Amino acid sequence: MTMRVPPGVTPSTFSAALEQFEKAVGRNWVFTSDDDMETYRDSYSPFWHEQADRIPSAAVAPDSVEQVQAVVRIANAYGIPLWTISTGKNLAYGGSSPALSGSVVCDLKRMDRIVEVNDKNHYALVEPGVSYFDLYRYIQEHRLRVWIDPPDPGWGSPVGNSLERGGGRTPMGDHFASVCGLEVVLASGEVMRTGMGALPGAQTWQQYKYGFGPYVDGLFSQSNFGIITKMGVWLMPEPEAYREGRVSVPKHDDLVPFVDTLSYLMNSHIVRGTMLLESPVLGYRQSQGGSVLDLPGGPSIAETEAIGREKNLAYWSMLLHFWGPPRVIDAQWEYTKEKFRAIPGASFQDGRAYGFPVELGETDNVQRVYLGIPNLSVFALIAGGQGHMDFSPIIPMTGEAVFEVLKVFGSAYAEMGVPPKNQFFALPWTFFPRSFVLLFGLPVTHNIEQNRENRKVFQRLVEVAAQHGWGEYRTHVAFMDLVRSVYSWNHHALGRLHETIKDAVDPNGILSPGKSGIWPRQLRRSRA
Amino acid sequence: MTMRVPPGVTPSTFSAALEQFEKAVGRNWVFTSDDDMETYRDSYSPFWHEQADRIPSAAVAPDSVEQVQAVVRIANAYGIPLWTISTGKNLAYGGSSPALSGSVVCDLKRMDRIVEVNDKNHYALVEPGVSYFDLYRYIQEHRLRVWIDPPDPGWGSPVGNSLERGGGRTPMGDHFASVCGLEVVLASGEVMRTGMGALPGAQTWQQYKYGFGPYVDGLFSQSNFGIITKMGVWLMPEPEAYREGRVSVPKHDDLVPFVDTLSYLMNSHIVRGTMLLESPVLGYRQSQGGSVLDLPGGPSIAETEAIGREKNLAYWSMLLHFWGPPRVIDAQWEYTKEKFRAIPGASFQDGRAYGFPVELGETDNVQRVYLGIPNLSVFALIAGGQGHMDFSPIIPMTGEAVFEVLKVFGSAYAEMGVPPKNQFFALPWTFFPRSFVLLFGLPVTHNIEQNRENRKVFQRLVEVAAQHGWGEYRTHVAFMDLVRSVYSWNHHALGRLHETIKDAVDPNGILSPGKSGIWPRQLRRSRA
Secondary structure, rough: OOOOOOOOOOOHHHEEEEHHHHHOOOOEEEEEEHHHHHHOOOOOOOOOOOOOOOOOEEEEEEOHHHHHEEEEHHHHHHHOEEEEOOOOOOOOOOOOOOOOOOOEEEEEOOOEEEEEEEOOOOEEEEEEOOOOHHHHHHHHHHOOEOOOOOOOOOOHHHHHHOOOOEEEEOOOOEEEHEEEEEEOOOOOOOOEEEEEHHHOOOOOOOOOOOOOOEEEEEOOOOOOOOEEEEEEEOOOEEEEEEEEEEEEEEEEEHHHHHHHHHHHHHHHOOOOOOEEOOOHHHHHHHHHOOOOOOOOOOOHHHHHHHHHHHHHOOEEEEEEEEEOOHHHHHHHHHHHHHOOOOOOEEEEEEEEEEEOOOOOOOOOOOOOOOOOOOOOOOHHHOOOOOEEEEEEEEOOHHHHHHHHHHHEEEHHOOOOOHHHOOOOOOOOOOOOOOOOEEEEEEEEEEHHHHHHHHHHHHHHHHEEEEEHOEOOOOOOOHHHHHHHHHOOHHHHHHHHHHHHHHHHHOOOEEEOOOHOEEEEEEEEHHHH | OOOOOOOOOOOOHHHHHHOOOOOOHHHHEOOOHHHHHHHHHHOOOOOOOOOOOOOOOOEOOOOOHHHHHHHHHHHHHHOOOOEEEEOOOOOOOOOOOOOOOOOEEOOOOOOOEEEEOOOOEEEEOOOOOOOOOHHHHHHHOOOOOOOOOOOOOOOOOOHHHHHHHOOOOOOOHHHHHHHHEEEEEOOOOOEOOHHHOOOOOOOOOOOOOOOOOOOOHHHHHHOOHHHHHHHHEEEEEEEEEEEEEEEEOOOOOHHHHHHHHHHHHHOOOOOOOOEEEEEEEHHHHOOOOOOOOOHHHHHHHHHHHHHHHHOOOOEEEEEEEEEHHHHHHHHHHHHHHHHHOOOOOOEEEEEEEEOOOOOOOOOOOOOHHHHOOOHHHHHHHHHOOEEEEOOOOOEOHHHHHHHHHHHHHHHHHHHOOHHHOOOOOOOOOHHHHHOOEOOOOEEEEOOOHHHHHHHHHHHHHHHHHOOOOOEEEEOOHHHHHHHHHHOOOOHHHHHHHHHHHHHHHHOOOEOOOOOOHOOOOHHHHHOO
């Protein structure tokens, strides 16, 4: 077997670096074998079995802040690119594979300490290797009255998911918004604390975000400017109760007042948490071989509404969620119905209701993420183990924007000649306040030709979205350069600021080269 | 009269720069006269009539992004420090006076365009010269159903107050948390848009904060890294109703469960907005010549509780605020009472209630900021036009922390020999989620000796707070170096990151030198 090496690094230099890594973290925690590298590949790679697939050259797993500092210093001395991961899988967004093939994965899974969970002020301080499962178990074992907000699936980490700016389902679903205080190992090997953590003996590191002077935490999200070794995360006090209610409206054009009402209720904090817009009639149309999208020459609105009347299917529908004291959430649901009743034909259905702490059986058919319980049930939705790569643009929270999306992506798929059964799409979610996000996966297969086709489709979707002013909130490692390229206002002014900061804080460019499309100076030159 | 010049700039160079400024913005918008400079002095300067008082050398008032770019390019070419202000007064935090005497004030008051107010998704896009009054009037004139969250007083600007991370009283009181999308002129003179604004033709610049890649908005708060020329700000949908309710508890130790309950209710979003902890019995003790603080040798808890019983005064009390549909806020208030009833002797009082839109008479005794109405009534509280400098540390949201604060500051004042009548202090506010902030002013007078004494007291309070892990969220221009100096974890690691970024994005150090204690490289050397 030939030794894999990072680009531009000689085998002898790399051997010397690996030896230093072993001294820093212990022999057992530096990995170089083919079998080990397999575990760091992207299981859902759209480049599966192609030359372009991203594969690390080695992995190093430090167990402490001091070991992370040592690893970074060695990487600086030997010019080794480090691709840092926490724990979990990051499936659909590139797994643990680096943007630059040959990078050494800096795997923080061993740093799994739960430093503190506070159920008076409702926060936790955790290391990157702590998974949502770990944190949930800790809270249960200590009988603390706080909820986490798990993404699906629950094997990810609060640190990884929050720094990727992922989302969950409860009122604390905007994960980056719940970050309070970071400990960061900088590319220099120095350790820094942000916010109130910059005050020695700080009493409010996890209670106040901003500290004094420029607030830098956002710099370390979707970023390669530092390695996070501790993170504060705000938790939700355990609510007394949860209930669901469904709202449905009959007509296509009802979506405009429907979303206006939703926006009013969400921005007034009467409706909270994450919801998915559904269309029973478009779902039916799809089940009959049609498309959810608005295809050129496809069925008219009137025809689709007629199907709805005939089959008794709403045009639009949404399951709403309420957390809090029973009398408050009952009042919120009553008021919600009152507001939606302004739309003629609106109908309502009470949903499940629970008090807490709740005892659930294994077979209870409930989306546990809404109850703050991490799980892996999302995998039941994925047929045959096929992977996917997620496309996730942000669009305005208006009915008009949804109509435009259905038309624009419908036309784009039609122009590409993609048949309806392969027109992957999902109606918008409310993962973040004040906007919708579309979120759907294009398949990743073990067929090279098909993967190439799907990559082309993905690229086209990104371009078409950008032409309409819609941009991805996050993307797969394979598409980071592409997505970055469309955020180009004034000759990529924001991207150039990112590069200026990158060069200043990581002059040797050792931290996660290519993350979010940000390359260090020497690699920008060679790629240009 | 001698010409004032920025430090290190010759009069002839400065004259040439002023000529260029005049070409860029028009002769009428460059100011150099003594009378003009008076208007940019800090009206509440603790250095009044002392050599150390900060006075600008000139002011320049651009009217457009292009003019700001031109001003920045000229400043770079001639080495002129620019101290940027928006509009309003920033009283108690340094007014419009620069940290570096002789800086040229870059006054953005002319940039007062309200680009957009959206009452479907509830946001505004404004320039820095737009005041809270301006935005409120615009909303009223256009009959839009949104509320602003004004600070007191209302002549400040959303841009200035939000970037200083100020606070208001409604559920949207954490002003920086409502920022969504910036347009920034960088020190290079280039203009950049953050978040989704980096996408040409962006449809969600004011609806989604983070964009793609590192999220940089926080970098431009309490900062000298760029000049903001447009800012998105989230607004609150006009609620149907508002009501108040007061909770009081009789005993000293009741504060612990009182704050735990408050924390639970706030973090559950059942109680929202900004509240002040009050103590009727400590207020009475103060009115009798005693102190609110816990002084060494002062009255015991038992003695103070006895006064409370005798005078029928609660030990602790708080006015809570509710915004929303009547049935929801009634349920929230009922639930709130139920939770506080767990404290023996807790009592409750219904407060004012309004439906919206509300018609208020000039004399209605209501704190209009809670109704989203900007005003200047706060000045009625200030006796004899005396100024003040605000001390505002963040402390934990626990009863124990309040007890410690009363003791620590009591001892500090006693050690300094400050008599009770000059022991300025206020109980904590809830301007920000998950923590308390103390907020009280030390007087600024026209007596140089007294100002010197008060500066010493201020300095001592900052030091004592830092020794206990409490740090200021914001400070007066005169104390920025001091406050920065206590945020020193790991040899000022965060401060050094700030400096690294400053040097990279503003290599000539022309933007607001000394802001938040961040000095450009050449001035760091001369100051060290």
